[in-house]
Amino acid sequence: MVQEAMGELRGQGYKVTRSRRLVMEVLDKVDKPLSPYDIQRLLQQQGEALNHVTIYRTLDLLCRLNLAHRVLLSGGFIRCALSPQGGCHRFMVCRGCGSIREFIDDALCHEESGITRTLGFHTEHHYSESLGLCSDCYRKQLEEDSTYNRM
Amino acid sequence: MVQEAMGELRGQGYKVTRSRRLVMEVLDKVDKPLSPYDIQRLLQQQGEALNHVTIYRTLDLLCRLNLAHRVLLSGGFIRCALSPQGGCHRFMVCRGCGSIREFIDDALCHEESGITRTLGFHTEHHYSESLGLCSDCYRKQLEEDSTYNRM
């Protein structure tokens, strides 16, 4: 997995460095979301010291190349549980204009709970983000694309 | 909405204060996830100064009373996109032991995309958390409950 990522880096003209390999190996091994400082601590434990700035910049690059994914709506965000469903929250987050809309769907909650139950997990409530484009931004994008194609 | 929340506070023996009312009103009006400092800035704009510590403590209380919800896995966490599905991530997060397991389900993604499409949104990928108890913690909980009931 890390090998292919290295190839992707090289192919896009980026250097394959010790820092980048180390960060990727940690992400690959741990296989769950890690903050930049989490990564620094894990590397420290295996005797590898990396400056936190380097880790931030490496992660930025990995995201640009689609080798990593950054969880949005981040930072311990908080919201009043005004919805009827017991604490379940689902959001549509537009990457164009940054707008956020909430929606709720009982059937979906039911299905998702069923899937996790077969994995031995007892779900109490859900939180989900749908990342994409709102209708306005989608339309704008279509226009831009067709303008571009006509040239 | 804020009225009922006030009643809940009073009913549980907590005081209804200016700070608490202001925080609730913002959450109620904005109706999307806000960080504590987001809330402070919004209140500042309407001429209401609140110390950030007070906001943190108010939000903690609202969460304990189930009047607000804190998004977990918070803080711009990052993870390598190793999964086959195009950038979709679904996690089971145990509130007992804090363990995290990832799962993926095509049918679920399909259904969720369909729902948002009917709302005019064009989804590119998903991120979801199922909050609850892993099988170990669920079993422990059951044992504790039965011990308690026998007394």
Add this chain to the structure above:
DNA sequence: AACTAAATGCAACAATGTTGCATTTAGTTG
């Protein structure tokens, strides 16, 4: 109006994230 437990604000600190610039290094060239 007086009382008191609870809530707030303040200060000081810890943790996380960003930027500019000097130094080092991966990959290339001769």
Add this chain to the structure above:
DNA sequence: CAACTAAATGCAACATTGTTGCATTTAGTT
């Protein structure tokens, strides 16, 4: 292989976000 250079790293300094202890203020009661 040695020299070269653009790219990457590390460092310092700073900005933002989150936590704790303690003195002061206040909501709800008597």
